[in-house]
Amino acid sequence: EIVLTQSPGTLSLSPGERATLSCRASQSLSNNFLAWYQKKPGLAPRLLIYGASIRATGIPDRFSGSGSGTDFTLTISRLEPEDFAVYYCQQYGSSSTFGGGTTVEIK
Amino acid sequence: EVQLLESGGGLVQPGGSLRLSCAASGFTFSSDTMTWVRQAPGKGLEWVSSISGGGATTYYADSVKGRFTISRDNSRNTLYLQMNSLRAEDTALYHCARQYGAYWGQGTPVTVSS
Numbered sequence: 001e002i003v004l005t006q007s008p009g010t011l012s013l014s015p016g017e018r019a020t021l022s023c024r025a026s027q028s029l030s031n032n033f034l035a036w037y038q039k040k041p042g043l044a045p046r047l048l049i050y051g052a053s054i055r056a057t058g059i060p061d062r063f064s065g066s067g068s069g070t071d072f073t074l075t076i077s078r079l080e081p082e083d084f085a086v087y088y089c090q091q092y093g094s095s096s097t098f099g100g101g102t103t104v105e106i107k
Numbered sequence: 108e109v110q111l112l113e114s115g116g117g118l119v120q121p122g123g124s125l126r127l128s129c130a131a132s133g134f135t136f137s138s139d140t141m142t143w144v145r146q147a148p149g150k151g152l153e154w155v156s157s158i159s160g161g162g163a164t165t166y167y168a169d170s171v172k173g174r175f176t177i178s179r180d181n182s183r184n185t186l187y188l189q190m191n192s193l194r195a196e197d198t199a200l201y202h203c204a205r206q207y208g209a210y211w212g213q214g215t216p217v218t219v220s221s
Contacts, residue, residue, distance in 0.1 A: 050209075090152075
């Protein structure tokens with residue numbers, strides 16, 4: 001089983017600041033099958049990024065994904081008030097696993 | 108518009124069974140892998156199971172392997188999750204998702220308790 005480790009656990013930032021979230025895989029991901037999701041209480045998860053760096057339909061360009069192999073990053077260039085949430089990475093392709101999540105909270 | 112509507116959740120005793128359903132619309136259901144993901148209260152997302160478009164290939168998390176069975180009826184555009192030998196740790200909100208998470212339903216709650 002591929003284990004995904006997200007860091008930090010919590011990121012305390014102010015609106016307008018840049019957020020950098022990390023996801024590290026226990027083994028190299030074939031085809032960079034790595035996705036990022038935003039999760040807010042009471043709502044279904046929202047796909048942000050797939051294929052490590054491809055923005056999903058309708059996702060603002062302040063969200064960007066990068067990385068390959070075992071190290072991946074989600075960057076939010078300038079935090080908007082609605083971006084404060086929990087973010088998960090996921091590896092997929094046959095079986096799948098999620099990381100433990102990073103909470104982006106208002107400082 | 109893609110729509111996914113889960114049903115079948117509820118309260119069940121440990122050792123009991125439930126069958127969840129997910130009715131899909133707005134896309135060519137038979138072409139897509141479908142997935143179940145759960146979130147226990149206060150916990151993160153956990154991938155449960157996925158099934159290929161034709162239904163021939165299935166994948167399970169170790170935590171449910173041998174107890175849960177994923178299946179689909181492409182003539183009814185419906186995904187299923189048969190859950191047997193339920194445990195307290197299976198208590199969660201269960202979501203179905205198109206592919207591995209491109210679109211999600213709102214989820215159906217499952218509580219395993221005596």
